[in-house]
Amino acid sequence: MLAAEAxxxxxxxxxxxxxxxxGRVYPQLVPQTATRPAIAYQRISHIPExxxxxxxxxxxxxxxxTLEGNTHAEALNLALAVRRALSGVRNTVGxxxxxxxxxxxxxxxxxxxxxxxxxMDLMMQHNES
Numbered sequence: 001m002l003a004a005e006a007x008x009x010x011x012x013x014x015x016x017x018x019x020x021x022x023g024r025v026y027p028q029l030v031p032q033t034a035t036r037p038a039i040a041y042q043r044i045s046h047i048p049e050x051x052x053x054x055x056x057x058x059x060x061x062x063x064x065x066t067l068e069g070n071t072h073a074e075a076l077n078l079a080l081a082v083r084r085a086l087s088g089v090r091n092t093v094g095x096x097x098x099x100x101x102x103x104x105x106x107x108x109x110x111x112x113x114x115x116x117x118x119x120m121d122l123m124m125q126h127n128e129s
Contacts, residue, residue, distance in 0.1 A: 001094035003061045003126050007041060009093050010100070014085030020078050030068050032113050037078045040066040044121075048128065059128045062103075065120040072107070072116040079105060079118040086122060098126045 008025050011017050017039075024030070024038035042064050049058040067082060069075030086100045104121040 001096050003046075003059070003096065003098070003124055003128075004041065004043065004063075006093040006096050006098050006126065007063060007100075007122075007124065010086060010089065010091065010098070011039065011082070014081065016081035017078075017085050020081055029112060030066065030110075034113075036113070036115060037067070037069045037074055039078070039082070040068070042066070057127050059126055061124045061126065063122045063124065065122055066110070067118045067120060068110055068113065068115050069117070070115060075107075075116045075118045079120060082120060096126045096128075098124055100124050 011025050020037050021039055026040045028042055030038045030040045044062040044064050047060045049056045067075055067078045083102055087102050089100045091098055101123045103123050106119050108117045108119055110117045
């Protein structure tokens with residue numbers, strides 16, 4: 001399983017997030033015509049850990065989540081639901097053991113759809129075969 005698949009699974013398995021976005025979790029960019037609120041995720045970095053004996057199978061992957069709402073309040077409420085779903089989570093998803101941490105959040109405005117957004121930086125530590 002890929003780390004991105006685990007991320008989408010964790011978001012979808014959270015009742016708070018699923019109630020707000022359903023299946024509207026997209027790689028890279030929320031389509032302009034998509035119903036909001038919605039989430040896009042983008043992989044920012046993928047850093048394998050090494051030990052003295054070589055690859056340790058532990059990897060750190062940083063994602064930026066773009067949480068789009070119809071209003072600023074809706075984007076903030078979605079951010080709260082995502083924070084509750086992913087802050088300090090340790091879980092096994094498929095063949096991955098993942099630990100997630102929210103590292104930063106900023107408010108903004110979406111360039112594509114011209115809607116309020118919250119951008120969230122997520123660090124995921126996971127095993128990789």
